[in-house]
Amino acid sequence: MRRSLIGLAFLAGMATTAQAEDTPVLTVYEPDYFTSEWGPGPQIEKGFEAQCGCDLQFVAGDVLSRIMLEGKNTKADVVIGLNTDQTARARKTGLFAPSNEDNSRLTLPIKWTDDTFVPFNWSETAFIYDKTKLKTPPKSFDDLLNAPDDLKIAIQDPRSSVSGLALLLWVKAVYGDKAPEAWAKLKPKVLTVTPGWSESYGLFTDGEVDMVLSYTTSPAYHIIAENDDTKAAAIFPEGHYFMAELVAQLKSSKHPELAQKFMDYVLSDDFQSMIATANWSYPAIIKDGFLPKEFADLPRPAKTIFYSEDEAEALRQPALDEWLAAFR
Template identity: 50%
Template sequence: MIKKTLLFATLTALPSHAQELVVYTYDSFTSEWGPGPLVEAAFEAECDCDVTFVGTGDGAAMVARLQLEGPGTDADVVLGLDTNLIQAARQTGLFTTAPDDLAQPDLPIAWQDDVFVPFDWSYFAFVYESDALANVPASFEELAASDISIVIQDPRSSTPGLGLLMWIDALYGDDAGQIWGGLADNIVTVTPGWSEAYGLFLEGEADMVLSYTTSPAYHLIAEEDAGKDSAMFDEGHYLQVEVAAALAGSDQPELAAQFLRFISSQAFQSELPTTQWMYPAYETDLPEGYDTLNVPEIALLQAPELAADRRDAALALWRNALSQ
């Protein structure tokens, strides 16, 4: 009897397994230099749960994975889609509405969506070494007419690549093929994602790389290098707003809702300027150096439904121009 009593006491003293929240996101978010480890630790301290970030490549690959997995997906939350992918994600029917008590985001645009929750934003731009270019183009036409070499990302797999596609589409519509035709000679290569493209730029393989107006902040703050800049186009710059959403089939709906609320917290938002190198989507102090960044005078953004409608035609123009 004593042995049975001791065994029962030992078993009941063992800690129960913590709830697990599975978050699909892109690879750079989960990297050791990204916000993932910091966000994970902060939320686990608040929720008394285990957070598992699953890298899925880039945002477009994330949607493709969800379409493949369907209602049986392991994801409770998806983090890292943007407005160009919202409609495709919504059409999967896999998402549920966000909590109705979320904080109001602080964005350059009015935000109204009952499913997708913004967490950061910036403007797409071409980044360059400021002492390496004598004549910085101020438009896509000027860039296409120059001998400046660029690296871009594939719009079929990369959210920045898709952002560039929609940026040119927003400006030129059905005439975008002419711009892509002019840019074809400038393009050194098209990479699957942002990290590969930016790495090639840093290695000196191209004069410019498609990135963000906030990218120079990394070099200024982390490396004390003020030599990177973003080219300002008079015609305007396309805005990227990155979002998160909860899966309707999650077995942790309350935990998923808690994570969506956590996104607006200072514990989450304060990490983004120096890990994501993007603007936070909710009001928080920005580190010194962000005040030196270029801010476009014209912000461009197509509504999710319009971006979805225009995507295939824009992609066909891009593919045709670059295959010539």
């Protein structure tokens, strides 16, 4: 009997191993935050695997740099988390396949016509403050620049952070040739420039700075997850810079049908309905029930600022040079 049980266990183990070997693996490159406990990755993985008959494996890191380094030898089937200001450099690699998605379904504040990169969520950059600590927040970008120099702000480095780069383009859009003057006024108020968003936001939540560069949707997290309505975005009449996170599939994918299925899943109701409270952003497709009331009630800027990828790429280095000149 014992030998029979051992034999059955062995056969069961062999069957499980064979089944695992037969399960296709879809590899998705994503930013570090994506698969953290507060990121959307775990929910996405669970939802997609329930319908794909595959093993979805996320690989965290700097998505664009890794793809550019690996080139045609990349193991990625799909990349997720690229930013609208990165698509020009990503497209030049020639590594990406058409999305085969219908952009007319998108409910963005801008018109999206790209047939390769697909937005899965969006927000606008903003400076976040605590209403209990900053009683008179700036009501415009000019107010921010002309605020007392003892106002303490945290921003992100545009060389390592997509939100930091967005701030460069935001300032350039608002102030044009006078951007260097704007940076000169802002610099005394910047307590620190961090490599990424999380470091800056941690300084803000720890009370070490009065304002932090983040997104208009950031207060939703505090309201919904922490029952804290003291955090707010300063909304400026000059407009706020649009940012979307994107997904795209690779030409070199070993599982092109699965890659396409994942692209389709990104714009499905299942995926889009989880975005608001999984990634604390507006979903790319908003339908009834996709936004909690607290989220839907957030103030929106009257003007959305957006550069095409060619415009953003052309401005990136000049804007970075202006910023470096001010912050060296």
